[in-house]
Amino acid sequence: MPFIGQEPLTGAYHVLDSITASATATYNLQLNSGAFSPASANQLLVSLNGVIQKPGSSFTISGSQITFSSALTSSDSIDFIIALGDVLSVGTPTDGTVTTNKIANDAVTGAKIENNPTIAGNLGVNGITTSTGAIVASAGVAVGGTGSANTLDDFEKGTFSATMSFTTANGSHAFNRNVCSYVKIGRMVHLQMFVELSSKSGASGNARLSNLPFAPQNTTNGFQFGFVAFNNMTNGGAFDSDKASMFVQLNPGDGTMRMYVGNGSGGITQLDASHMTDTTQFRVNITYETDS
DSSP states (O other), rough: OOOOOSSOOOOOOOOOOOOOOOOSSSOOOOTTEEOOOOOSSEEEEEEETTTEOTTTTTEEEEEEEEEEESOTEEEEEEEEEOOOOOOOOOOOTTTTTTOOGGGGGGGOGGGGSSOOOOOOOOOOOOOOOOOOOHHHHHTTTOOOOSSSSGGGGOOEEEEOOOOEEEESSOOOOEEEEEEEEEEEETEEEEEEEEEEEEESSSSSSBBBOOOOOSSBBTTTOOOOOEEEEEEEOOTTTOOOOOOEEEEEEEOTOOOOOOEEEEEEOOOOOEBBBEEEEEHHHHHHHHEEEEEE
């Protein structure tokens, strides 16, 4: 039969030294005048007065002593005691010798797995996997397939501060509020921005917002659009309202955000410094794709 560790020996039956009964129930077991300690009572075949005794009830074993269920007398005869084989020492299997065929299905529990195991290759799971801690997947998570189109390889959220520039002259300006946040899922980035000026002087030309957390996807004609609401504006140039909601356009070339407003004639124009006051507000909401 198959076995793990040291191969068991066959035979090795021993007739123990004879014992003379007396007025006691406990006797020493010896083999060749040396103490003999069986593994259990079941290892011994004991005959008393011509009757085979039942291990555990007719006699018990403790170390190298046998104790009968009741005291014997000198008229009793311990016919023989035979040790049925030696104690088997299975030993410790050599490293790398125990295969999966030797382990029963469902025998390995979570308590027997190290805290931070490293698995080489693929791990297949049938059923629902739950975790009370974070699951870290540095190469991403594939859903519905194994290709790059099915792989979610990034999730991130955080805050940033927008910067403002102008195409002709930047002049000087300061912010009263510059509260911007982002959520990135894969290559899709969602921004929410609330920017409010506290001062502006010497600026001219079209306004730009920049310092985005991720550059927009750089493709030919790859403009991406979002929503912007303005407040505290002036009717300088062709802009004719102190409040407006229009759109922003991301320029894939330089990663800046251009803002467009109505021109008062049914068309649109880029937001210009002349449209803005010292306290102009921008509220931007946009989702765009990035290459990173």
